[in-house]
Amino acid sequence: MRVAIVHYWLVSMRGGEKVVEALCDLYPEADIFTLVCDHEKISDKIRQHRITSSFLQKIPGARRHYQSLLPLMPFALESLDLSQYDLVLSSESGPAKGITPSPQATHICYCHSPMRYLWDHYHFYRAGSGVLTRLLLPWIAPALRVWDVTTSARVDAFVANSRHVADRIEKYYRRTATVLNPPVSVDDFAPVAATEDFYLTAGQLVGYKRVDLAVRAFTRMGRNLVVIGEGQEMAALKRMAGPTVTFLGRAPFPVLKEKLARCRALVFPGTEDFGIVPVEAMASGRPVIAHASGGIMDSVVADHTGILFDDQSEDGLIAAVERFERMETTFRPDLIRAHAQEFSEANFKRRMQAIIDHELDRRRQQHVLRPAPQPAHAGRARGGRAPAAAARQLRNDP
Known part of the structure; x- marks a missing residue:
């Protein structure tokens, strides 16, 4: 094949x-x-x-x-x-x-x-x-x-x-x-013994990811926020940011891995088709504070691996952070990481192969069960034999 x-x-x-x-x-x-x-x-x-x-x-x-x-x-x-x-x-x-x-x-x-x-x-x-x-x-x-x-x-x-x-x-x-959710390299991430007093948002700095909500909300609350990523929104985000917001730009993987493991939570205020970074955060044992929309609904379990909020606004995000802090001690890094394992590369490949095999089998069955085409003069000749054209068709049909 x-x-x-x-x-x-x-x-x-x-x-x-x-x-x-x-x-x-x-x-x-x-x-x-x-x-x-x-x-x-x-x-x-x-x-x-x-x-x-x-x-x-x-x-x-x-x-x-x-x-x-x-x-x-x-x-x-x-x-x-x-x-x-x-x-x-x-x-x-x-x-x-x-x-x-x-x-x-x-x-x-x-x-x-x-x-x-x-x-x-x-x-x-x-x-x-x-x-x-x-x-x-x-x-x-x-x-x-x-x-x-x-x-x-x-x-x-x-x-x-x-x-x-x-x-x-x-x-x-x-x-x-x-x-079928995409594969995530969950084994590249791991929890650490101690976290630090900052929240994290990471990804391309483009409008639909709504990083502006995070920057405004954390500036208003006076909470520490680390922003990893680059893009066309960078200059505007820096202008609206207060002293508690830190921009690291495009960080190398070891820095991203370390920040994911040590943050209090990942902040994810936009709407994504799926969202790889939230799964990477959960593989690091950290909860996710996310807008309840898009692919995040496939990955984050409300009040178990993170906090979901409906109001995609500055006030909505602030309320979600305050709610997270009231229940922060209830989130268990080991259970959060165990949930992230569902999105492993091995699980993706196993399920994708099953989908491919099923479709190939369906197509083969469709082909085998399709009636063989008959010539215009189809019928039996004297002696019960099929006409020569029909016989050739039967021999050649797979």
């Missing part, structure tokens, strides 16, 4: 690329297809596979400014030749499922998210774009949405990384998805 793994772009190592690594473990001989690839920024595990990039790779600056090439992505994906593959595993967040597989191939799409900038985050992305993008997006987005919905029919089975994403797949594509 020839296997192809399709990923939207390979220019960093984040949650989506961790899924690709897990698929590489399941299928070590698989070939990888992508829109653009920066070989220096991907892992050795991925680099060991044969990687085919689209024609976008040849455009100067594509590896850095690939998102600006959105109008060309459908053409680039459909130019990739996957006609010789029996199993296609697409990893979708930007466009990836839009490849054209063989009719006999089984295409399973692991969906991190339908393209946010075309659907539920469209107005947010447009508002934060440059002048040219803001002018062009209303003209090109409708056609891209049509293409996105149409290509969902090329997928035999969808797998969503959270119930939140499964709901969006149902809404936009009218397809049902199996929920």
Whole structure:
């Protein structure tokens, strides 16, 4: 069985690329297809596979400014030749499922998210774009949405990384998805004996993550907050921050690991498709204070591994922190870490393989049970023999 793994772009190592690594473990001989690839920024595990990039790779600056090439992505994906593959595993967040597989191939799409900038985050992305993008997006987005919905029919089975994403797949594509949370390297994290007097928020500093709520709330409360990450919101966040808020920028992994283990709690005020960092915090034995929305509802157990709050506002977050501090001693690091083990890489690979095997079996059964086509003059000849054409058909039908 020839296997192809399709990923939207390979220019960093984040949650989506961790899924690709897990698929590489399941299928070590698989070939990888992508829109653009920066070989220096991907892992050795991925680099060991044969990687085919689209024609976008040849455009100067594509590896850095690939998102600006959105109008060309459908053409680039459909130019990739996957006609010789029996199993296609697409990893979708930007466009990836839009490849054209063989009719006999089984295409399973692991969906991190339908393209946010075309659907539920469209107005947010447009508002934060440059002048040219803001002018062009209303003209090109409708056609891209049509293409996105149409290509969902090329997928035999969808797998969503959270119930939140499964709901969006149902809404936009009218397809049902199996929920399988993404793999997290939980064994890379561990609790420590003593914590310190600070809260932590970590991730890209972009508007929809609502780090501004955390900065304003902790400035107002006078509590210590450490912010790890970088992004377009950095300057604005620093302007609104008081003396109790510390920015570490893009911290190396040992620093992130240490801060996750020693913080009083991780603060997660935005809405994410899933959210890897909260699971990493729980693997470190630390509780999570999070807005009750998105993928966090799959990972945090209210009042056992963290605090969930409904009011996504400064006051709502302050009330959640105060509630956490009243019950802080009830959170047990060993139980929190045990819960995080459910999201291990081993569990992901075991369940993903079961999903793939089930879909392959379903497709085989569908093929075997389909009635064999009959010639126009089908019937029995004298002596009870089938006509020669029908006999050949029966011999050749698998």
